[in-house]
Amino acid sequence: MLDTAALKEFLQQQLPANLELLKSMVEINSFTTNKDGVSRLGKMTAEAFAPFGFNADFVPSLHPDYGDHLVMTRKGTGTKVIGLISHLDTVFPPEEEIKNNFQWRVAGDKIYGPGTEDIKGGTTMIHLVLTALQKFAPDVFEEITWVILLNSSEEVMSHDFGKLCIERLGADALAALVFEAGARTGNAFSLVTARKGRAVYRISVEGRAAHAGSHHERGANAIVQLSETIQKVAALTDYSKQLTFNVATVTGGTVINRVPHFATAEGELRTFEREIYNCGIEKLLALSGKGSVCSAEDGHPSEVKIEVTQESPPWPRNNGTDRLFSIFSEVSSELGLRVVREERGGISDGNFICHVMPVLDGLGPNGDNGHCSEQSADGSKEQEYIDVTSIIPKAALNTLAILRLAQSA
Known part of the structure; x- marks a missing residue:
């Protein structure tokens, strides 16, 4: 049994570096049609994961106006495959960020900025979780083939990315885990188990x-x-x-x-x-x-x-997702947390692969005001932000649940 206190202490020690990585990502405008910005973010992301031993593959989008998808693979010693999914693009044009003074801004436990919640915070969550797995479960980390897939144009629903995920992960993948932001109420985290x-x-x-x-x-x-x-x-x-x-x-x-x-x-x-x-x-x-x-x-x-x-296509509730949710639920109880099912009306990359492999979504940290760059003096309008206090408990949950998934397969 992994020492959960030691894990949380380690994650807390890693948090400043993780937030610095998030800041560097947020400072790059990666609006979907800002092809140069998306490419810059892709290269930075590949460099950030290279020390783990990941090889980066930049795959051209079928749409000529969009940047390249990014697939990073670390080949394991065994046959098990786990996919970790995020995306590079945001919904904020450069001129909108300038007009609304929407940039990295720390206010207490909240960090505001374009993509903090959707979904650059999810990408840095993947980095934090892999850091912990490499430290506390090196044998499992080496055994698994890890495939990180980042969509260059998720905000406009590029259908070619789903096909790319299926091609690179294969139908026998243990899971495709999507790091869109998750909701939080107290010690209860919502995990997405279906989408319209x-x-x-x-x-x-x-x-x-x-x-x-x-x-x-x-x-x-x-x-x-x-x-x-x-x-x-x-x-x-x-x-x-x-x-x-x-x-x-x-x-x-x-x-x-x-x-x-x-x-x-x-x-x-x-x-x-x-x-x-x-x-x-x-x-x-x-x-x-x-x-x-x-x-x-x-x-x-x-x-x-x-x-x-x-x-x-719809992502309905299914046995594969239910099994993943059960693993996360068991681990959450051991951590003194709780997870609840959420069926979302919005679409993610999970919609395009759920018919082939088990998918679970909402594994990113908690935040709010996604897709909003506006701010008003009376507080009726507020910008997108990430809740820093959600990062450590969510990272601990993800780390232990992924470890249990790998060991139980």
Whole structure:
């Protein structure tokens, strides 16, 4: 049995260096389309993990405007493989950071800055955990093949990264552990055991234009038809099944003296279960076809076209994730902590690999205000931050749980 007091003391000793590494990462702007910034962060990250013996592989994204994905591998003496997943990019453009004076800022137990919570704090958590494993369980550390995968464009859901994870980890990997931030209430940490899938859709309506004053009756108003179709889409929401349809943007028409001949709307559906997800898409697409809005003169109909433009599959609760959660739960009790299940509505890289290998998410430190750079004097707006007090207990939990996973396989 590993000496937990010694582990916590060691982690506390490592904390200043770990925070210095986090600071150096936060000071690099890595907005998704800041390709140079993402590349700089990738190189810095590779250098930080090189002393462990990791070999870095920079894999070009399928999207030419994004930086390279980073895969770091340390080959073990055995056959067991564990994947540790984070990402390089953030949602903050450089000019936004400057405008809102959003930079590394220490305020008590909180450290503010772009990516502190999402997800650079998760990357430095991986570094801290591996440091502890190398110190306290050197035999296990040497036996395992560790694969660290960092997505260059997670914030825009680059689907090629999921395929890269599956290719590099293989279906027999013990786990893919995702270091997105985790919530905390007292000594209870939330671990993510399921995430909603998302289908992005576009509704396009083609009507018929006409002069709004002289020949209004000839027109088939695409905006009126779109408004009717939007109501039907919204009605597909079923909270009892945790299925939601959100119509998010609407455009149409050109000038006010013309019956509009086109209109479009975009939105998304989300849900946890694959069967409900597929059924939701089927019902959505069934709304395509001839519309009820027609020309009063000759009955010329409007035409509705609905297409799914992007899909991120659901990550439903499953046996593999349940087993990982059980290991973390056992260890948390031994540490005087508690873990609780969290099923999140947001998407992570775990959605794209959960059907192949066991996945657990939310292993990063606790923070809040993710994706927010604004700050107001009255406190109603506050910037993204990380809670420093969460780092040591979460690192101890991760270290011991990963050790138990490796030993029990």
